[in-house]
Amino acid sequence: MTSVTSSLWRKLIAFQIYGANTGVGKTVACAVLGKAFLTRYPDWQINYLKPVSTGPTTDADDKYISRYTGHKADCIFQFSDPVSPHIAARVKPPSDQQVLGRVSEELFKHARSVITKGKYGITMVETAGGVLSPAPSGSLQADLYRPLRLPVILIGDHRLGGIAATISAFESLTVRGYDVEAVMIFESGKLGNTDYLMKFFNTHKLPIFELPALPPAGDISTLQESMVSYYENVSQTSEISRLAQHMVDRHFVRLKNLERMAPEANDVIWHPFTQHKGRADNSILTFDSAYGDFFQTYPSPQPVGYDHTPEESRPIENNASLLQSAFDGSASWWTQGLGHGNPELSLAAAYAAGRYGHVMFAGAIHQPALSIANKMLQGLENPRLRKVFFSDNGSTGIEVAIKMALKASSTRYGWGNDSKNVGILGLKGSYHGDTIGAMDCSEPSTYNEKVEWYHGRGYWFDFPQVKMRKGAWVVEPPTGMETNFGQRQTFKHLDEVFNFEARDSTKYETYIEEVLNRLIKSEGRKFGALIMEPVILGAGGMIFVDPLFQRTLVNVVRKLGLFHTPFKQPLASTEIRAGASSAWTGLPVVFDEVFTGLYRLGRFSAASFLKVHPDISVHAKLLTGGLLPLCTTLASQSIFDAFISDDKADALLHGHSYTAHAVGCHVANVSLDKMGKLQQEKMWQIFQQSWQISDSSSTVTWSMWSKETVTALSHKEQVDGVVALGSVLAVSLYDESGSGYTSDVANNLRDALLRESHDHRWIIHSRVLGNVLYLIASMTTDGETISTVEKLLLTKLHDVGNSL
Structure with a gap:
């Protein structure tokens, strides 16, 4: 879903009226509130908005509001x-987007009106039916309006069964991230709904306000007189006046909280990957919420000097919302798969939390863990993998993989105490x-070289890179290594790069064997594992490794006899039964798919691009769709068997308190099911068609980023190369200094994307890795969103121009 302009203004107090059910009196409550606001704030502009209404126009709710309150009332869609x-x-x-767009436009008009007139205003947005009643498209109302995230007054159900309906409605709103600011309910008499709900909501520190029962029905003229009297009297009661003031106060508390967060964060928060020297408060981006592909951000602190009541401050502002919609261009550090605030994932988390909370995992099992283990084994389609180990994040999952691999090598080759000097093989x-x-496991870099305990333990192969330049895909060797790898190769289609049968790997084999x-x-060095990210190196700078080189490296390591001397321990019987294809040879091969796996590159497993199967595979990031931390490290039976012993000390003594936490595992099951459904239902077909090769029945590689845009970027004079695969787009900018990760050459483009364009209502929040700016979509x-992001990227790249 594309973004809707966030709806928060200083002078316009907008909120939604949700009902616990149909027929609970939402419109009457709006009329009472409207009259109360007019009485308490006679100079304010009071608005009523009904996005969707059904029934005859003569009985429409907006007409009813106008008749009894006299203030502005509108309906957008009347059926x-x-x-x-x-x-x-x-x-x-x-469509949902049409409804949201129209509501957003109306709110903007209301804000512009009050600002232009130098007034304050109230807008009440009344929904139709109950919280989970269908919208015109069939979506649930609570999901339809969630991107706006307006504060809510919930109208409780005063009828028989209304206690359950009201609490259920409250929980449905809460699990979706709404702020329910108050509950209104009509007198329930002997049913006692109000008394019970007051006690219930008191535990949530949520105020509840009771409305007198409506006058008895009579003939039309009598009823109208009775209702006029009802509204006049009820709107002036202390109870309703207190509610009106409460909603105004809550609005300004929200603003005050947003304004104080960045300065307070600068005092108490130690941010990751941040040099704090000289950092200003306004460099900290405040998130009010997030939904779909977008953050709702408060750009910077704005000291305005007001207290809780609006009369004490009249800040000057433009018509724009105080919140800014920002496209989450890094997929929140590569985790987002199903969008922020996904209601299905939220409900899954709530269910598992309610069913399990957290239960310890040592010597135990629960269904979510067993299910996700089986899903991972099945989805990876790797005949080597047999066992699944749980941890909490990618880095920890790699720690586990290292322990597994080094133990397996040490046990098989009988290194014993000499295993302390064993290193790993990897990629630069x-x-x-x-x-x-x-x-x-990584060579010295900005990330690690100043860490006191760091001791790079390994050898890291340099390699040819893949990128698009001037509309063609090139495989380019590192400068000065043309003799080892051959000259630069050019391909018309990316699929040709992955056509291993048509490419010659001889030079790669020779080079790797010689090294x-x-x-x-x-040199007498020992190595216990080969570890690498298949296809794309993420944190290293979104580097696209020639897949033929990675495939060849795995094959050489597995067959080269260097690693078989001395050979102190024969293959275990389980390995023999499993067959040679399942038993590791040479060195255990570890694939770090924390970033590249689980559809990030368009497939369940990035290993499938290389057509080789690792002995150990690590998966996190997209595992829970971007909701919770969880990681799985999968290993072959032959790796597992290295830890089988009569000695407890030989076991894999690794774990933490929240190992395989049930909430994360259940969310992961739902997440993988959802992403698998996206693939099965061909939801990505529109993107795949952009990369379809005309003379091919199937395309091996595709990207969510259009071929036209990627090609256009590759022709820009500031651009050294472009990488596009699956949801990943990386643009490498020329940097004559060659300073790599410490380069600031991409900062100008990043900052330009954060500045709002005159023709767009949202911005792009992105991250850079040295001279590389990358963008990652969710699945x-x-x-439409991709197209808009592409246009903004091309525009901003042109605007910064020579400054790069």
Whole structure:
């Protein structure tokens, strides 16, 4: 879903009226509130907005509000049939985006009006039916309006069964991230609904306000007189006046909280990956909420000097919302798969929290963990993998993988105490996480070289890179290594790069074998594992490794006899039964798919691009769709068997209190099911068609970023190369200094994307890795959003121009 402009103004207090059910008196409550606001704030502009209404126009709620209150009342979509909106609008229903867009436009008009007149205003947005009643499209109302995240007054149900309906409605709103600011309910008499609900909501520190029962029905003239009298009297009661003031106060408390967060954060928060020297408060972006692909951000502190009541301060502002919609261009550090605030994931988390809370995992099992283990084993389609180990994040999962691999090598080759000097093989520029063991698997860099306990333990191969330049895909060797790897190769389609049968790997094999012979025979070094990120190195700078080189490296390591001397322990019987294809040879191969796996590159497993199966595979990030931290490290039976012993000390003594926490595991099950459904239902087909090769029945590689835009970027004079695969887009900018990760050459482009364009209502929040600016979509990002982001990127790249 594309973004809707956030709806928060200083002088316009907008909130939604939700009902616990149909017929609970939402419109009457709005009329009472409207009269109360007019009485308490006679100079204010009071508005009523009904986005969707069903039934005859003569009985429409906006007409009713105008008749009894005299203030402005509008309806956007009116359907004549007095039935549920999804039925009334069945001929040509407006989309959710159309409804949201129109509501947003009306709120903007109200804000502009009060600001222009130098007044304050109230807008009440009344929904139709209950919290979970269908919208015209069939979506649930609570989901339809969630991007606006307006504060809510919930109208409770005063009828028989109303206690349950009211509490259920409250919980439905809460689990979706709404702020319910108050509850209103009509007198329930002997049913006692109000008394019970007052006690219930008191535990949530949520005020509840009771309305007198409506006058008895009579003939039309009598009823109208009675209702006029009812509204006059009730709107002036201390109870309703207190509610009106409460909503105003809550609005200004929200503003005050937003304004204080950045300065307070600068005092008490130690941010990751941040040099704090000289940092200003206004460099901290305040998140009010997030939904779909967008953050709702408060750009910077704005000292305005007001107290809780609006009369004490009249700040000058423009018509724009105080909140800014920002496209989450890094997919929140690569975690977002199904969008922020996804109601299905939220409900899944609530269910598992209610069913389990947290239960310890040592020597135990629960269904969510067993299910996700089986899903991972099945989805990876790797015949080697048999066991699943749980941890909490990618870096920890890599720690586990290192322990597994080194133990397996040490046990098989009988290194014993000499295993302390064993290193790993990897790729230059790779990075596998911030824990000590994971850092030791990477060469010295900005990330680790100043960490006191860091001791890079390994050898890291340089390699040819893949990128698009001037509209063509090139495989380019590192400067000065043309003799080792061959000259630059050019391909028309990215699929050709992955066509291993048509490409010659001889030079790669020769080079890798020569390096390993030198390291092991001449220098006497020991290695216990090969670890690498398949296809793209994430934190290293979104580097696209020639997949033929990675495939060749795995094959050489597995077959080269250097690692078989001395061979102290035979294969276990379980390995023999499993067959040679399942037993590791040479060295255990570890694939770090924390970033690249689980559909991030368009497939469940990035390993499938290389057509080789690792012995250990690590998966996190997208595992829970971006909601909770969870990681799985999967291993082959032959790796597992290295830990089988009569000695407890030989076991894999690794874990933490929240290992395989049930909430995360259950959310992961739902997340993988949802992403699998996206693939099965061909939700990405529109993106795949952009990359379809005309003379091919199937396309191996595709990107959510259009071929036209990627090609256009590759022709820009500031651009050294472009990478696009799955949801990932990376733009490498020329940097003559060659300073790598410490380069600031991409900062100007990043900052330009954060500045609002005159023709767009939202911005792009992105991250840079040295001279590389990258953008990552979630797996549910729609084509319209992608297209808008692409246009903004091309525009901003042109605008910054020579400054790069």
